Amino acid sequence: MIRRSFFGYLAARLPYETVQGGLPDPVDTGLPGGITLQIQVGADQKSLVNKKKTILKKGVEVHRGGIYGLFDEETKEITAPVSGTVTSVETRTGNYGRHFALVHIETSEEGDASPAFTEALTADAKGADSLTFLSQLPGRPAFKRLAEEGIHTVILSVLEKDLLTNVNQYAFQARKADFKRGADFIKELAPTARVVLALPLYLEAEAKEIGCETIGVKNLYPNGNPLLLAKRISGKAVEAGKSLEESGFLLFSAEAVAAAGKALRTQSLPQEKLVTLSLKNKETKLVSARIGTPVAKIFEAVGEELAERDHLILGGPLTGTSVYTSNMPVSADTDAIICHGPENMPRLTETYCINCGKCVRICPAHMPVNLLIRALENGLYEEAAEKYDLNSCVECGLCSFICVATLPLFQQIMLARHTLTENEKRAEKGGL
Numbered sequence: 001m002i003r004r005s006f007f008g009y010l011a012a013r014l015p016y017e018t019v020q021g022g023l024p025d026p027v028d029t030g031l032p033g034g035i036t037l038q039i040q041v042g043a044d045q046k047s048l049v050n051k052k053k054t055i056l057k058k059g060v061e062v063h064r065g066g067i068y069g070l071f072d073e074e075t076k077e078i079t080a081p082v083s084g085t086v087t088s089v090e091t092r093t094g095n096y097g098r099h100f101a102l103v104h105i106e107t108s109e110e111g112d113a114s115p116a117f118t119e120a121l122t123a124d125a126k127g128a129d130s131l132t133f134l135s136q137l138p139g140r141p142a143f144k145r146l147a148e149e150g151i152h153t154v155i156l157s158v159l160e161k162d163l164l165t166n167v168n169q170y171a172f173q174a175r176k177a178d179f180k181r182g183a184d185f186i187k188e189l190a191p192t193a194r195v196v197l198a199l200p201l202y203l204e205a206e207a208k209e210i211g212c213e214t215i216g217v218k219n220l221y222p223n224g225n226p227l228l229l230a231k232r233i234s235g236k237a238v239e240a241g242k243s244l245e246e247s248g249f250l251l252f253s254a255e256a257v258a259a260a261g262k263a264l265r266t267q268s269l270p271q272e273k274l275v276t277l278s279l280k281n282k283e284t285k286l287v288s289a290r291i292g293t294p295v296a297k298i299f300e301a302v303g304e305e306l307a308e309r310d311h312l313i314l315g316g317p318l319t320g321t322s323v324y325t326s327n328m329p330v331s332a333d334t335d336a337i338i339c340h341g342p343e344n345m346p347r348l349t350e351t352y353c354i355n356c357g358k359c360v361r362i363c364p365a366h367m368p369v370n371l372l373i374r375a376l377e378n379g380l381y382e383e384a385a386e387k388y389d390l391n392s393c394v395e396c397g398l399c400s401f402i403c404v405a406t407l408p409l410f411q412q413i414m415l416a417r418h419t420l421t422e423n424e425k426r427a428e429k430g431g432l
Helices: 043-050 116-123 128-134 167-174 176-189 201-210 226-234 254-266 295-301 358-362 369-377 381-387 398-402 409-428
Strands: 034-041 084-093 099-107 153-157 194-200 213-217 249-253 272-278 284-290 311-314 321-323 336-340
Touching (some): 043 099, 153 176, 176 254, 194 226, 213 226, 226 249, 369 381, 398 409
Parallel strands (some): 194 213
């Protein structure tokens, strides 16, 4: 329960990347020899994968742009970014106990794409089949949820999720005609919802032709955070512990909107993901990679050689996730990849909070982070939620960034929230 105002917003001071002074084409990483598609699954589904009880299995052929079910033919979870043959299906367990099915596909030469998406558009561009395809686009846009009751605001965001990436700003400027087409389609699908274009102030002049209500935001982190955008647009904070969708908001990234516009224009499904690479020398490169391409292949395309002790992060520096292998694939929502050499790798420590208060002052939700972390360190997760606003966290990572003692505050908060969720699930099942 929150006992104080959810947002006493502290001005951000961390500038996002900007795309100004020309738009160079992103580096095309080319058609990879093999890709891996990741699908989050539950514990029971993980067991099915391990027992080889999936429809997609070794030897099955897939076609570019086709959509497939992992466990049954009716529920479509996977769009193939390439044509080829499934070589294996396995599982892995990621951060906070999440399970994933990994579908490995050996790529064949590019041939004819699956006609399924074109057929769906021809039958009904706004129908369930078409929206299922469009929900698989880069950025993971929630097209299937636009017609749901309770959705009152749709945010088209040109802002970035984290630092050291500029994919949405690039997509908006370089693919403006497709962006407008995608935005118009979203407005048709949700005629009663408020559709708001949120973009950096320096791009406001370019928004006039889009035909949306527009809000300009300083290009400073964490202004692009979805929960902060919802608060800024509606004037009302999202209730602690609730998601955007549960509160009636949907957020579409600029890349996803432009990809939808291209899909409608070409009647084919774009499967190339824009990714900003941060190289070991601190240089950044924008690349276009097929979804499922291994990280190693992407760095190879820009001439960066990865070494054994390099540290790879999928996502930005504040909210990204460390990965253990350069074979980790790019997903539909991977906006950035960072590579640190061993000499530049940031360190966290096992020291103690010095009670400087910086985390409290920088927290956008004004959580008492210094008190919260003490409860978490002692495993008092329920107390942390009830007394210290654990569920108010907007997951921006600023507390870890500012911490003088270099404590992994963000990771501890995320672990605690995951543990509480799992405990609630077990309680609902009778403690099993």
